[in-house]
Amino acid sequence: MKKTYIYALFGIMVLAQIVASAQIVYKYERTIASDNVYKFKTAPVDPNDPFRGKYITLTYQINSFESTDVSWDSYEKGYAYFSKDENGYAVLENLTKEKIPTSEFDYIIVNINYYNNNVVHFNLPFDRYYMEESKAYDAEVLARELNRTEKNDAIYAVVHIENGTHVLTDIIANDVSMKDAVEK
Numbered sequence: 274m275k276k277t278y279i280y281a282l283f284g285i286m287v288l289a290q291i292v293a294s295a296q297i298v299y300k301y302e303r304t305i306a307s308d309n310v311y312k313f314k315t316a317p318v319d320p321n322d323p324f325r326g327k328y329i330t331l332t333y334q335i336n337s338f339e340s341t342d343v344s345w346d347s348y349e350k351g352y353a354y355f356s357k358d359e360n361g362y363a364v365l366e367n368l369t370k371e372k373i374p375t376s377e378f379d380y381i382i383v384n385i386n387y388y389n390n391n392v393v394h395f396n397l398p399f400d401r402y403y404m405e406e407s408k409a410y411d412a413e414v415l416a417r418e419l420n421r422t423e424k425n426d427a428i429y430a431v432v433h434i435e436n437g438t439h440v441l442t443d444i445i446a447n448d449v450s451m452k453d454a455v456e457k
Contacts, residue, residue: 304435305442309379311355311363313397313430315416315444327409329402329416329444329451331430337394338368345370345388351395354378355434362429368393372437379434399432399441404452411455415446 314334338353345351354367356378366378373380386394404412419427431443444451 300438301440304433304438304440307433307435309433309435310361311357311379311432311434312361312445313363313399313432315420315428315430327404327406329404329409329412331400331402331441331444333397333430335363335365335397337392338365339391340368340388340393341391342370343388345385345393347385347387349385351383351385351393352380353383353395353397354380363432368395380437381434381439382437399430399439402430402441402444402451408452408455412444412446412451415451415454416444419446 313331315331349370352367352369352372353365354369354373354376355363356366358364367373367376368383381398383395383397386396388394416428428444428446430441431445433440433442446454
């Protein structure tokens with residue numbers, strides 16, 4: 274009798290873990306399948322983390338917003354609302370402390386760095402792009418070269434956004450995926 278309860282509890286625990294994992298995967302896959310794709314202009318650097326492997330750390334041209342609200346504090350969360358320009362690049366429309374339920378724009382939650390001279394500075398949450406270790410150094414070199422060029426859309430991040438969920442799916446360098454660009 275006791276073994277039956279143990280097996281039943283174990284089965285429920287396994288089922289709960291499978292369901293929880295499936296919900297997380299579904300949320301991100303649904304976001305990727307949506308048509309809410311934004312291009313974010315980048316300025317990457319490639320660090321090496323012995324625990325996480327090689328990745329490109331991304332900084333973005335969109336990293337601040339003018340605001341007369343002086344109550345912004347460092348390390349708090351904010352809601353960044355985006356639209357797209359005619360080329361699909363992200364345009365920051367608004368930055369608020371509270372979610373706007375009736376907004377027509379897609380949003381993500383950002384981390385506020387500081388407020389200074391009527392400007393709120395923040396970090397976008399998709400700041401790492403993991404790569405195969407053999408390609409990471411070449412990607413860093415290519416990104417550095419492209420960011421030095423005059424063409425300011427030579428390299429950008431492809432990010433899917435839906436209902437506050439965001440998925441960084443690719444880095445595009447000269448109209449080619451970074452994964453493919455470093456193979457050549």
